[in-house]
Amino acid sequence: MSEYDFYPGFHFQVEFISADFGTNDSRFQTIGGLEVSMETETIKEGGENRFEYILPTKTSYGTLSLKRGMMRNSDLIDWCNRTMQTLEIKPVDILITLLNEKHEAVMSWNIFHAWPKKWSVSDFNAMNNELTIETLDLQYLYFTRD
Numbered sequence: 001m002s003e004y005d006f007y008p009g010f011h012f013q014v015e016f017i018s019a020d021f022g023t024n025d026s027r028f029q030t031i032g033g034l035e036v037s038m039e040t041e042t043i044k045e046g047g048e049n050r051f052e053y054i055l056p057t058k059t060s061y062g063t064l065s066l067k068r069g070m071m072r073n074s075d076l077i078d079w080c081n082r083t084m085q086t087l088e089i090k091p092v093d094i095l096i097t098l099l100n101e102k103h104e105a106v107m108s109w110n111i112f113h114a115w116p117k118k119w120s121v122s123d124f125n126a127m128n129n130e131l132t133i134e135t136l137d138l139q140y141l142y143f144t145r146d
Contacts, residue, residue, distance in 0.1 A: 035062035
């Protein structure tokens with residue numbers, strides 16, 4: 001394995017580290033929102049109109065989006081519903097691991113203090129023969145990459 005190996009993005013696993021959700025609650029079709037960006041502030045130089053300085057102010061992290069086929073019973077969705085109904089936030093930590101063809105971890109992301117921000121279900125359409133997909137958007141404080 002070289003430091004320049006490339007890995008497909010379809011073989012991954014999700015673990016909810018600080019919660020006891022069922023085994024099926026760790027299977028997802030799509031994961032998105034692993035992103036961080038630097039917010040900036042623009043400062044104009046006094047007396048010199050040709051220059052503006054763009055300075056970093058803070059980092060901001062995206063919203064983690066997890067998609068899967070809708071299931072009848074789900075501890076994960078129960079947690080989401082409780083949070084939405086009571087506004088009692090009980091954050092969880094999440095480990096997302098990219099796997100190689102031998103099911104070995106090649107890279108992982110530790111997501112800290114995630115909580116449900118949005119839960120949605122795909123449209124029902126009598127003209128399509130598709131699975132019903134549920135999407136769970138989780139807000140988080142930050143992530144680290146191993």
